[in-house]
Amino acid sequence: MITLVHFQTCLSEFAEIFDKLASKYDHTIQHSSELEAVINDYSRFVTDQENKAAWEQLEHSELEELDLLVWQLRNKSAQCVAIMEKYRALKLENGDVQIADYFKNIEECIDKEFGSFHVTSDSRVLLVGSGSFPMTPLLIAKRTGAQVVGIDIDEESITLGRKVVETLGAGLKIRLESTLLENLEYTQEATHIIFSSTVATKYDLLDQLHTLTNAQVVVAMRYGDQLKSLFNYPMRETDNSKWRLVDKILRPDDVFDIALYQKA
Numbered sequence: 001m002i003t004l005v006h007f008q009t010c011l012s013e014f015a016e017i018f019d020k021l022a023s024k025y026d027h028t029i030q031h032s033s034e035l036e037a038v039i040n041d042y043s044r045f046v047t048d049q050e051n052k053a054a055w056e057q058l059e060h061s062e063l064e065e066l067d068l069l070v071w072q073l074r075n076k077s078a079q080c081v082a083i084m085e086k087y088r089a090l091k092l093e094n095g096d097v098q099i100a101d102y103f104k105n106i107e108e109c110i111d112k113e114f115g116s117f118h119v120t121s122d123s124r125v126l127l128v129g130s131g132s133f134p135m136t137p138l139l140i141a142k143r144t145g146a147q148v149v150g151i152d153i154d155e156e157s158i159t160l161g162r163k164v165v166e167t168l169g170a171g172l173k174i175r176l177e178s179t180l181l182e183n184l185e186y187t188q189e190a191t192h193i194i195f196s197s198t199v200a201t202k203y204d205l206l207d208q209l210h211t212l213t214n215a216q217v218v219v220a221m222r223y224g225d226q227l228k229s230l231f232n233y234p235m236r237e238t239d240n241s242k243w244r245l246v247d248k249i250l251r252p253d254d255v256f257d258i259a260l261y262q263k264a
Helices: 003-026 032-046 049-059 064-093 103-109 135-144 156-169 201-208 228-230
Strands: 124-128 147-151 175-176 192-195 216-225 243-251 256-264
Touching: 003 032, 003 049, 003 064, 032 064, 032 216, 032 228, 049 228, 064 156, 064 228, 124 135, 135 156, 135 175, 156 175, 192 201, 192 243
Parallel strands: 124 147, 124 192, 147 175, 192 216
Antiparallel strands: 216 256, 243 256
């Protein structure tokens, strides 16, 4: 079993290399292979059951510097995932369609996204935090025929994402927009809403969504608790007068879990 000291050392090393690789992004694919290898290693790290005991010890410690390290890891890994999506989109422009381990894991998660709340061709799906390589819109639209809209606050991500959709999703009902939820008319029409696990403000946005959505909407909140919270923003309590938790889809081998909400 991994020791607590070794576990903490691994966390510090990951934080250091994430910081270094994030600063290297220059809108080319120059450092893509290095970042991809680190993200793949980190994905395996946070899903490795042998690390759970060390995490539980760490979680019960009261050292402020460790809390800061966990916060830095969560933010820096989210930033690096966004950059890796940009690398993948740029590679696609050059004809490279190889899929990293991290992306394979995400694609497997998509199949389990809504549990019994199935997406059909009549569904209207909204993804918050679509990123530069919008796998979720592509897979949902291709498999179900549903209309899918993805939003992201990063202009470069939307520009790259649209090129990906043009290449891989010609004819599919997919639209990507750089806008806020409250400025998107489609928000009121959505039957299914998905939040990326790396959206830091997702629970604040969920609270805001209560007045912006219809009564039947189902929200899939990607999150990570315990060990997975090193790579995802964790689950939070919701206002019981607005949203109720109707299901949790726990996937030990996947990088995030899913909480499903409906209006109270």
